[in-house]
Amino acid sequence: MIIAGVDGSAAARAAVSWAADDAMRMHEPLRIVHAVDRDPYQFSRFHAWLELDVLVRVAQMTVSEAADSVRECQPDVEVSTEIVEGAAAPALCEQSKAAAEIVMGSRGLGGFSGALLGSVSLHVAGQAHCPVVVVRPGQESAHGEVVVGVDDAPECEPALEFAFRQAELRGGPLRAIHAWQRPVQLYAPQVNYDPDDITAAANEVVAARLARFRQEHPQVEVIEDVRRAHPVDALVDASARAALVVVGSHGRGGFRSVLLGSVSHGVLHHARCAVAVVRE
Template sequence: MIIVGVDGSVTARAAVEWAANDAFRMRVPLRIVHAVDRTPYQVGRYPNPSLPDVLLREGRRILREAEALVHERQPTVEVTTQEVEGAPATVLREQAKDATEIVVGSRGLGGFAGALLGSVSTHVAGHARCPVVVVRPEHRPVHGEVVVGVDDSPECEPALAYAFEQAKLRGATLRAVHAWQLPVHAFAPEATYDMDEVRTAQHQVVRDRLNAAREEYPQVTVVEDVHAAHPVDALVEASGQADLLVVGSHGRGAMGSMVLGSVSRGVLHHARCPVAVVRS
């Protein structure tokens, strides 16, 4: 099941459209979730007793409009709606237990004007244990390409599997981007490198990661794209001609809690297409 969070914003509408199309491709049901957060309205000496009812009515209106949008875009997708009381980030994180994928807009109605990424999308992408797709509101042409970040870490493997599956479902080319930088040795600034040897080793990293997946997805055309650059820069550049950018998350927070790694965080803030963050 795909779950999409809505709050009536333009980015939420874009998320619903994206989720409806992905549910159609995957042939799975879609659940539209709206979180009713009363907390900001329960502060003060004279709370408004009718406000909770207003919030619930508004939530039902938002859900009806989102459901109608799904029926308009993908009439054959099975869709349900759910209104849940609680903070949006917490509600969506809890929903991840039932989800194949969670889809959210890049920023909702509560975000700061001009912010590229809202607190809810940041939190969900950093904590949910299923793939999280963050969608921007801009309508873009279809490019027929899925981009995935590849490195030599174990966290790369689930992201690769998700990216190959998305490319197969879309009939798209998969661009595997591996970006590398020369290490900086603080105590040996005079160190020199054989650039051809380094470049060959980096190409091998990409091939080793891709070979197993290529056997499982022979129908997917793969383009290997290796850059001597910062990973965020290389992935953001590739996102300009992509329908989806997929990254694994290397983040680990205090006490082992999940948070976004620096690359996935940077990509979420700057990518020009929807971004999927995939955990191991």
């Protein structure tokens, strides 16, 4: 099952459209979820609102409109709706335990209008039990490459599996990007530094990491792309021509269950297409 989180925002509407298309490709049912968070309204002046249960009525209208849009654009997708009580981020993380994928907008109705990414999106991407796709308005196109980041850590394999499957379902190419930077110690004048040697070694890393997935998905055209660049810069640059960027998250910090890795965090903020975060 694919779950789309909605709150009536433009980003949420884009996420529903993206989720409907992916549900069609994956032959999965789609559940549209809205969380009713009463905590901000627990003050005496809002009691009349709460007695009229305006929040629930707005929630019902929000999920109904989203479901109608799915039935219009993807009539063959089985769609259902659910209204849950509580804050949006924990509610979606709980839903993720039984989901194949969660799709959500980059920003909801709350927060700061100038923010690139909302706190709910960051929280869910860092804690969900399934892949999380974050969509901005205007980024729901199915056309273009699927881009995935590759490194020498085995933790990137779930992201590779997800990316290969997306490319296979879309019938498009997969661009596997490995970006490397000159190690700091190589700036010492006494160190013999050959960028061609590093590039050759990086090519071997990418080929080895992709070998199994090439065998399992032989119909996917794979472009091995090794660059001398920061990983965030390389992935964001490729996102301009992509339908989806897929990143893993191995968060090296002390709060691995809470914080995304720096690369996935940077790509989420700056990519020009939808971003899927696939945690190990």
